[in-house]
Amino acid sequence: xxxxxxxxxxxxxxxxxNAFQKLLIAIDFSKSSTAALSYAENLARLYGSELLLxxxxxxVNASSPDIGVVYTAPEIGQAMAxxxxxxxxxxxxxxxxxxxxxxxxxVAEEVERIVQKEKPYLLLAGTHGAxxxxxxxxxxxxxxxxxxxxxxxLTLGPGCxxxxxxxxxxxxxxxxxxxxxxxxxxxxxxxxxARATHVQVELVHVVEExxxxxxxxxxxxxxxxADMLADALKGSGIQMKVHHVYGEPVEAIIRQSxxxxxxxxxxxxxxxxxxxxxxxxGIAYRLICSAVCPVVTLKNDGLAHRG
Numbered sequence: 001x002x003x004x005x006x007x008x009x010x011x012x013x014x015x016x017x018n019a020f021q022k023l024l025i026a027i028d029f030s031k032s033s034t035a036a037l038s039y040a041e042n043l044a045r046l047y048g049s050e051l052l053l054x055x056x057x058x059x060v061n062a063s064s065p066d067i068g069v070v071y072t073a074p075e076i077g078q079a080m081a082x083x084x085x086x087x088x089x090x091x092x093x094x095x096x097x098x099x100x101x102x103x104x105x106x107v108a109e110e111v112e113r114i115v116q117k118e119k120p121y122l123l124l125a126g127t128h129g130a131x132x133x134x135x136x137x138x139x140x141x142x143x144x145x146x147x148x149x150x151x152x153x154l155t156l157g158p159g160c161x162x163x164x165x166x167x168x169x170x171x172x173x174x175x176x177x178x179x180x181x182x183x184x185x186x187x188x189x190x191x192x193x194a195r196a197t198h199v200q201v202e203l204v205h206v207v208e209e210x211x212x213x214x215x216x217x218x219x220x221x222x223x224x225x226a227d228m229l230a231d232a233l234k235g236s237g238i239q240m241k242v243h244h245v246y247g248e249p250v251e252a253i254i255r256q257s258x259x260x261x262x263x264x265x266x267x268x269x270x271x272x273x274x275x276x277x278x279x280x281x282g283i284a285y286r287l288i289c290s291a292v293c294p295v296v297t298l299k300n301d302g303l304a305h306r307g
Contacts, residue, residue, distance in 0.1 A: 020047035024120035024151075026111060027055050027084060032126030036156045037087070039294070040124045041096055042168040047197075049121075050097040054114050055084050057104040108148040115151050122296070124154045127288060146269050146284055146297050152189060154264070154296045157288045172200045174262035176253045177225060178208065178283065183268020186298045187225060190266040191232030193296075198238060199263070203229060204256040205244040250286045257293060266296045 025040045027033050037053075044051040057080060084100040091098035101118075103110040115123060125145070146153055175190035177183070187203075194201040205222045226242045233240055241260075245252045257265055269284045288295045 020044070020049045020121050022050045022052065022118065022120045023122050023124060024052045024054055024114065024118060025124040026145075027053050027087070029083065030126070032156070032158070034126070035160070036124050036126030039156055039160075039168070041091060041094070043124075044096050046168055046170075050099070051091060052099050052101055052114075052118055052120065053084050053088050053091075054101045054103065054111065055080050056107050056110045057102065058107060108144040111145055112149050115149055120151055122152050122154050123149055124156075126156045127158070147299060150299065152296050152298050154294050155288045156294050157291055159290055159292045160294060170197055170199050170263045172202060172260055172262045172264075174253075174257050174260055174265045175201065175203050175229070176206070176256075176265055176267040176287075177203065178206045178249045183298065184228070186266050186268035187228060188232055189296075189298055191229055193264075193266070194233065194238050195236045198236070200239045200241070201229070201233070202241040202243065202256075202260050202262070204253060204260075205242070206249045206252045207244055207246045208249065249283050250290060253287060254290055254292070257291060262293050264294055264296055265291055266298070269297045269299060 020043060023040055023044055025033075025037055027037060040051055043049065081100070081102045084102060088098040088100040101114055103114060111123065123145075146155075173190050173194055175187055177187070190201055193199075203226060205225065222242070222244055229240060229242075243256055243260075245256055253265065253267075256262075265287070267284060267287070284295070284297050288297075
């Protein structure tokens with residue numbers, strides 16, 4: 001099923017109101033966070049954003065390049081603060097409003113504390129896409145942040161290496177839904193982001209083998225979400241498309257993102273679930289590690305069911 005309405009209308013990025021007004025990026029000076037910083041700088045330049053650079057100093061003496069935060073011994077915190085301020089200074093010299101923020105403590109909790117204080121539009125981070133035992137140690141930090149931080153989290157995985165860092169443009173947002181776990185929070189965010197930036201938005205519904213949800217029920221669920229998005233976009237003049245695909249969720253979403261030439265994938269993640277149950281099959285983390293564009297995740301505060 002595919003549905004479209006309205007014509008695409010382009011506007012100048014800086015006319016997008018408060019979209020991207022303040023961006024927060026987690027920094028650990030690793031290759032993955034450096035790539036995320038380059039993306040964040042160009043996003044800030046495109047939308048006239050203030051860019052906050054955050055580094056979390058932990059009491060554990062071990063380094064993590066996974067999510068853009070780092071475990072370090074407290075005694076080197078001052079050196080990290082100086083390096084971070086130097087980065088902020090370089091950004092200001094290039095015309096980007098920028099501030100450095102240093103925190104100390106458990107990573108996810110400290111990142112959330114910064115989010116609560118600064119209220120950024122997005123938290124940006126990079127991940128190298130760890131697997132096996134390395135993922136058990138490092139990936140748990142990434143997934144913990146995805147499920148702890150209250151603002152949307154934009155993560156660049158290792159597959160995002162071909163994203164142009166100059167002349168960055170947002171044209172298509174793909175909202176991804178596995179029908180077992182639709183997220184009204186993420187869907188409405190995708191619509192809000194599309195309205196703010198006036199880019200095309202597409203829905204992809206992944207249909208797995210769901211014996212209890214057949215035929216008419218699937219059509220009702222997909223139409224419910226399409227109606228919700230159309231309602232959220234009403235009067236915006238923004239183009240909308242709806243797709244449904246079959247198969248394993250991560251593979252199906254990535255295939256559709258390539259077909260749609262998506263610049264961002266948006267999806268909900270489960271709130272409050274223990275990490276131990278997610279390490280082997282976390283859809284969001286696996287998608288982030290494999291996607292060829294950034295993935296924006298939001299904690300799933302509501303399910304999109306309408307009858």
